[in-house]
Amino acid sequence: MMRRSSPLLRRLVSRASEGRRSVTYMPRPGEGAPRTVTLIPGDGIGPLVTGAVRQVLEAMHAPVVFETYEVHGDMAAWPPEVIESIKRNKVCLKGGLATPVGGGVSSLNMQLRKELDLYASLVHCCNHPGLPTRHDNVDIVVIRENTEGEYSGLEHEVVPGVVESLKVITKFCSERIAKYAFEYAYLNNRKKVTAVHKANIMKLADGLFLESCREVAAKYPGIKYNEIIVDNCCMQLVSKPEQFDVMVTPNLYGNLVANTAAGIAGGTGVMPGGNVGQDHAVFEQGASAGNVGNEKLVVQKKANPVALLLSSAMMLRHLQFPSFADRLETAVKRVIAEGKYRTKDMGGSNTTQEVVDAVIAKLN
Template sequence: MFKTSKTSLRSLATFASPEAVLPKKYGGKYTITLIPGDGVGKEITDSVKTIFKDQSVPIEWETIEVSGIDKNADGVLDGVSQAVESLKRNKIGLKGILYTPTGTSAKSLNVALRKELDIYASLVLIKNIPGVKGKLDGIDFALVRENTEGEYSGLEHQSYPGVVESLKIMTRFKSERIGKFAFDFAKKNNRKLVTAIHKANIMKLGDGLFRQTIKDIAQDYSGIEVNDLIVDNASMQAVAHPQQFDVLVTPNLYGSILSNIGAALIGGPGLVPGANFGREYAVFEPGCRHVGLDIKGQNTANPTAMILSASMMLRHLGLNDHADKISKATYDVIAEGKTTTRDIGGSASTTEFTDAILAKLN
């Protein structure tokens, strides 16, 4: 069985985009766009704000309220436009999940932001955390997902009553750049295997193009192996033997499915950090995109994924000392097991968990 070189807990949230464009400091501080999002978004971003303020992290927030629950279409569009303009100014954002209702014609605001700013690469980190009993041990893989084409392009129309056509667009250009992103990540983080996930046995042209492009790119990265898996098999392997995975590179839909499987394996969506990168912008958000509408306002949400995503953001900005201290304190609280949230077996509230992190820091 292939054995991969695994990263440490400290580097769980370590990555900088190869094309990173960092914002300018004003008065010794970075201005960061904050989009709290829907559901528990405000509660878990408030946790980050509390920790950053306590630790004097040199960041000022420009908060933009955007909600997919807003029934006023003009208000929703205005919010997205404001968020886009803010991110264009600030380059970096921290974001909660925006709700996308089913059964309506409403577009995904998450997708709209990514497409408008060409934030093409999603990075999700799936790793066991000491103190949390997962389904299996020894899990440590990164999932790199293409954000801007494939099934999530939203190109649908009804050509005849009762007949809907959904277009899946796959291009060599976008397959190449997500492939290069995945191999660059593997190289920088001492990972040795990149696995392309596809359905080329059925979608021979579209997914076939993706699969072959990833294999072609591998020729430029000596020391990193490449293989591929059909998405059905990859899903089975993920729940049977996820330890074999190192870096997965996927089109949009398959990455969404596998990130949720990964979250379930290690203890739930509240533990999975993530980020989205483009040529000019980076937006950090939990990697498993659950809104938490059912627990909104109850002060029970686990803010770990948001805190670790914010730590990724700090490393992206070169604020490694702050990132190390905050992520270590978070891990220490979880490992200690005295003040953890309900989703991972504890009884603490969101604010109590945050206070426990502050106590570790101080």
């Protein structure tokens, strides 16, 4: 009996030593079917980093099929067929889109968020072992209201030389982003939610946002809640970021806070994120893609694919493919920890393709 069971025992020990898990996820029937995802390569480095994601997902044999559409930031509006594709597929992976500064067409990013009601933006800013940063123990999730505030685009010239810009804050949008933040904290075993505001000056607009956050916080007694003025928040972020856990913000502040937190934790090139609504989700680089228009990165093919690869892991988890998400995330983090293959923003000199090849090698 002992001799018969020995080969089985050796196989089990071997699997355990390889770090494999025998049971990770019990899907409902049909959940393993391949999912179609809308893919928008975008502008600048977008095609490079979305191409990197495609290579890695193909190497993993991930159950994802892409519908690809060419969209560029200088377009006046989204082509109807692209919007129809995202509505049909429910999920989109997107490279950065260049947004004109000053006059010209309106931001396609804002158009998409409003069209699909992607009211919550989530950026996960955390340290990665092997990537040195000024601060340790940074693990911040910035949840930003995505559809109103200063981004409403309600501007007009009253008289020549005088422009009026309206900041719109509603009870409905403030409540639902607060609920999303606390629900996220609850489901992800987070301990604290911090509301970022400027209610000392914008007493009605930001006051309404705070009132909504307080009402929602009262329904989650197990999660600590506090508030911080946005200018103090930025100072605290760069001096003691480890004090923050989940942060919930109005639209404009969230953009500033997320990029600051990303810079502290290793840079925008390694921070994943996405935009989500009731019915649809769009995954993209978490913090502002400031290098979208960097032609040098495009010519040298040295754009950092890490942020979008980690966003793709978030996408796979959203699609209920957790084992694939874990495998991708683990491979990316192993490459970062090893430190042999890094793009310039991470202190190296490697190309996008060299980083991709290293990630694929770590998948097995």
